[in-house]
Amino acid sequence: xxxRIIKDFRFEAAQTLPxxxxxxxxxxxxxxxxxxxxxxxxxxxxxxGWVYDHAEISRAMKPILDRLDHxxxxxIEGLENPTIEYMAAWLWKKLAPQLPGLAExxxxxxxSARCVFRGEF
Ligand SMILES: Nc1nc2c(c(=O)[nH]1)N=C([C@H](O)[C@H](O)COP(=O)(O)OP(=O)(O)OP(=O)(O)O)CN2
Ligand SMILES: [Zn+2]
Numbered sequence: 001x002x003x004r005i006i007k008d009f010r011f012e013a014a015q016t017l018p019x020x021x022x023x024x025x026x027x028x029x030x031x032x033x034x035x036x037x038x039x040x041x042x043x044x045x046x047x048x049g050w051v052y053d054h055a056e057i058s059r060a061m062k063p064i065l066d067r068l069d070h071x072x073x074x075x076i077e078g079l080e081n082p083t084i085e086y087m088a089a090w091l092w093k094k095l096a097p098q099l100p101g102l103a104e105x106x107x108x109x110x111x112s113a114r115c116v117f118r119g120e121f
Contacts, residue, residue: 004103005040005050007057009113010034011069013080018074035108036061036091042101051101060098064091084109090119 012033014028017026038061073082079088084107096102096119108114 001044001046002041003044003051005052005054006037006039006040007054007061009038009058009061009065010035011036011065012072013073015089015109016082017083017096019081028042033061034068034087034108037104037106037108038095038099038102039104039106040099040101041103060095062093084113084115085117088115089121092119 014029014031016029020027038057063092073079088105088107091105104118106114106116
């Protein structure tokens with residue numbers, strides 16, 4: 001039996017999007033309450049009844065969230081242009097070595113806008 005487990009996280013951060021035309025509103029500093037969904041997929045261990053403890057996802061995310069929360073994203077190495085697309089790819093590179101079966105990362109930037117990334121570089 002295969003299953004997907006999903007864990008949600010939130011952080012607040014400031015950003016500017018420096019590659020946009022200077023009259024675009026997102027070149028001004030502003031902030032978002034980001035929501036991140038991390039999905040892993042795998043075989044359910046029949047002895048225990050789970051793919052693996054979803055606390056593993058929290059453990060992998062902890063140092064990343066400590067860095068991201070209340071940060072100015074553009075100052076973080078690799079996030080100089082912090083679109084949600086690049087943020088998802090950045091997160092993937094950090095999480096994939098730690099989370100077997102990483103299947104999908106979704107980053108919600110506003111209540112109506114999000115990016116879904118499946119590791120397709
Ligand atoms: N493809 C992307 N488009 C946009 C991104 C992005 O990362 N990838 N980012 C932004 C800005 O971060 C912007 O601050 C988002 O806020 P806003 O435009 O207000 O978003 P809404 O969902 O509220 O959009 P409205 O349709 O204007 O209500 C912009 N685009
Ligand atoms: Zn923004």
